Amino acid sequence: MAGETRLNPVRVSCYECPLRRMPHFRTFSEDELEFVAQFKRGELMADPGTTVLVEGARSAHLYTVLSGWGFRYKILEDGRRQILNYVVPGDMIGLQGAVMAEMQHSVEAMTPMKLCVFERSRLFSLFERHAGLGFDLTWLASREETILDEHLLSIGRRSAIERASYLMAFLFERGRIAGLLDDVRRHIPITQTHFADTLGLSIVHTNKTLKKLADRGYILWRDRGCEVLDPEGLQDTARWTPGEPSMRPFI
Incomplete structure (x- = not known):
């Protein structure tokens, strides 16, 4: 550890x-x-x-x-x-x-x-x-189930580039809602190993897929994470939209 x-x-x-x-x-x-x-x-x-x-x-x-x-x-x-x-x-x-x-x-x-x-x-x-x-705790558990449903769909049915686009767009949206990211702060502290272990891809396949997203101008890869340049482009490639944000609970 x-x-x-x-x-x-x-x-x-x-x-x-x-x-x-x-x-x-x-x-x-x-x-x-x-x-x-x-x-x-x-x-x-x-x-x-x-x-x-x-x-x-x-x-x-x-x-x-x-x-x-x-x-x-x-x-x-x-x-x-x-x-x-x-x-x-x-x-x-x-x-x-x-x-x-x-x-x-x-x-x-x-x-x-x-x-x-x-x-x-x-x-x-x-x-x-x-x-x-x-009820708030029930909401949090239900929301987690919904997220896992979408992740399973991504791994099971999306192509490699759609999976990578979805994951990056999803993380950007989560970070934005949580106050970690905005129009200026776009850095997500995720490594290619994290990507591979989330998407079920080899490191080599992950590297090639992320390079395609970088070539399209959607992301800028850095040593300690990734800069999201075009979240809308990522959403379009993944065929995923986050929906309208709603008030969410926390404890």
């Missing part, structure tokens, strides 16, 4: 949470905000390459991503990795372990990450006392 994690006391108050100021996240009622502030137990700092959650682990905590990029993945016995999805600020990780007793996948930090830490043992009181927050 590269890097490390460090559990710190609360430094970012829920009342001053930067995510609450972003337009795409729903607002909390006063009672909900007070509950979440008491629910939070600290903050976890993770270096790039750190495994935040391990498949098979029985974690005592849930986490909401406050800053940074990460990804969910599974590994076969022979070491082959499949990246399932990517996580950005506002996403919750560890919920699967809370419901199914242990994690069915791992989570790794792509960049320095800060995560809000919540006690798994208090999850039932959230459903018991705040139906709105309980």
Whole structure:
């Protein structure tokens, strides 16, 4: 495991949470905000390459991503990795372990990450006392299912260049909604290995496919990631549109 994690006391108050100021996240009622502030137990700092959650682990905590990029993945016995999805600020990780007793996948930090830490043992009181927050957790789980459906469709039916275009367009949209990207900030910290492990392609095939996107002027590949130059062109190539953004919850 590269890097490390460090559990710190609360430094970012829920009342001053930067995510609450972003337009795409729903607002909390006063009672909900007070509950979440008491629910939070600290903050976890993770270096790039750190495994935040391990498949098979029985974690005592849930986490909401406050800053940074990460990804969910599974590994076969022979070491082959499949990246399932990517996580950005506002996403919750560890919920699967809370419901199914242990994690069915791992989570790794792509960049320095800060995560809000919540006690798994208090999850039932959230459903018991705040139906709105309980619905929010259901929404987050349902949204994850929808994303995985689209990823499966991409791997199963899209061509290599359509898959790569979809993934880049999808990540750009996710980063934009989460406040990581905009018209000026267009850098996604993803490597060609990440691409290959997400798309189910060899490194050689991935390299050739990404070169085609670069030749079309859609992306600019860099050593530590990729610059998205034409998200609309990527969407057109993938035959995918993100739809109208809606207010989304977070805990």
